[in-house]
Amino acid sequence: MQRLGFETEHEIFRDSYRAFLQKEVQPHKQEWREAGIVPREMFQTMGGMGYLLVWADEEHGGLGLWDFRYQQIMIEEDNRFGEVGFYHTLHSRLVGPYIQHFGTPSQQARYLPKCVAGETILAIAMTEPDAGSDLAGIKTRAEKRQDHWVLNGAKTYISNGINADVILVAAKTNPDNPRQIGLFLLERGMPGFERGHALAKMGLHAQDTSELFFNDVRIPEENVLGDVSRGLHYLKTSLVEERLISAVGSLANAQCGFDLTRDYVLERKAFGKKISDFQNTRFILAELAAQLEVAQVYVDHSVAQHNAGELSVQSAAKAKLVTSELEFRVMDAGVQLHGGAGYMKEYEICQRFLDARVSRIFAGSSEIMKEIIARAVLD
Structure with a gap:
């Protein structure tokens, strides 16, 4: 389905960021996973390219791009071509804005330029x-x-x-x-x-x-x-965006898992025919494809609402709940349709399955999301 939320400048940014990931991140993914950490220098590399705290104003070294679609693009491309364990979005979009919104001018001048450059990690x-x-x-x-x-x-x-x-x-x-x-x-x-x-x-x-x-x-x-005395209030102001970030990531990862599985069943054979020819496979993938496209429309709409300052706590909770649960269903089906290969870490679907499990827990568990939604429906 054609996505209507992006303009020419967003697609140019996507192409540029994708090329960056393919050159600087993708070749090192396995090395970082084995080390259990992304080298600090990668934050500086990203900062040098202008990819950290893109919302920061020019005074602090940023690009002044508060439009969330730029972060959405980075999250999507991270899932496709980067390393999801490289938590630069946490640095840029979850922690950095606290300093911008609630910090003094002195604190902003002290911290933001180094955060933009990747010299200070948050x-x-x-x-x-x-x-x-x-x-x-x-x-x-x-x-x-x-x-x-x-x-x-x-x-x-x-x-x-x-x-x-x-x-x-x-x-x-x-x-x-x-x-x-x-x-x-x-x-x-x-x-x-x-x-x-x-x-x-x-x-x-x-x-x-x-x-x-x-x-x-x-x-x-x-x-x-x-x-x-107002820290609890400050923390709550970030929850909408935190859950939207989670939703964008879950959906992007789910789409990647779906694509991997589709490619696999089109090639793999059992009992003399492709796995994609079995009705069970076709029905599973048909249902997931429909759910992915519908979820993408909702997430893109949520991003537009967020940019307009109109995304509610309940809507963000719905996006987070639906996408994280869908992500897990896609990964579980992907492992199943890969058969024994899906249980092997050498196959990407296995690693994505493991990475996806936390999505229903962090940024508020699925149970917490249901409580938030239920309050709007029943209270």
């Missing part, structure tokens, strides 16, 4: 061993001491946790109010800040995910982001 630390989507349940705390804050606690499952130079940490700032949370810009090398080893995961093997530990870390006042 991460965000919310999840704890006993607190995921329920941010009011976090135990990490920050206590005010004259002209600074003291941070204590721990975070887990932090993406870019090893590579990150600046980490946006959510911490409670009032022991009498569990919903009073502040955001603090934690920097590499601050005394009392320690990282755990990279965590072993089912998929996304090139993504450096780790635990973080804070033991009396001194956070200067100039590293407090916004109002220390």
Whole structure:
């Protein structure tokens, strides 16, 4: 189906970014997965090409492109020709905007140029061993001491946790109010800040995910982001875009899995005929093809709404729920139709299946998405 949401400049950008991935990323995917991390230098390479924080204004070295379609293109092409464990979108579009929206001019001037250049890598630390989507349940705390804050606690499952130079940490700032949370810009090398080893995961093997530990870390006042009582509000403002990012990625990966499976069944034979000639194969792929196209229309429409500032929490939840569940169905069917080959890591469908499993968990699990949607339908 022809997609109507992109203009000539977007397609030029897509071609350019695809060529970049094919040259700089695709040849190194396996190496990065085995290492469990993407080299820091790749952020600088992307920054040098202008692909990080493309929304940042020229004053800070960016292109001033807030149009989400550019990030959508990068996410789609990352799934086709890049490495999904290279979390530059987290750096550029999930963490960077906090500094732009809630930071002081001094903080923006201090951090954004280096983030645009890829010299400073960003991460965000919310999840704890006993607190995921329920941010009011976090135990990490920050206590005010004259002209600074003291941070204590721990975070887990932090993406870019090893590579990150600046980490946006959510911490409670009032022991009498569990919903009073502040955001603090934690920097590499601050005394009392320690990282755990990279965590072993089912998929996304090139993504450096780790635990973080804070033991009396001194956070200067100039590293407090916004109002220390409004961190929960700040975090909620990003959820719509975070879930849209997840939806775009899930759908792009699903389409790639579908294409791999289609190509395989057109070549592979069983009982003297191609697997694509069996009715079961044809019906499975027909149903998935229809669902993929319908989902793509909804996601593209959601991107247009987001650009207009009109995408609701419920609509973003629907996009995230539908695409992540569809992604898993496509990958599961792909493994099944590949037969024994689908269980072998040498086949790409196997790796995509493993990478896809987390999509129904991060950025809010499917169960949380259903609760959000149900409130709009029933409350």
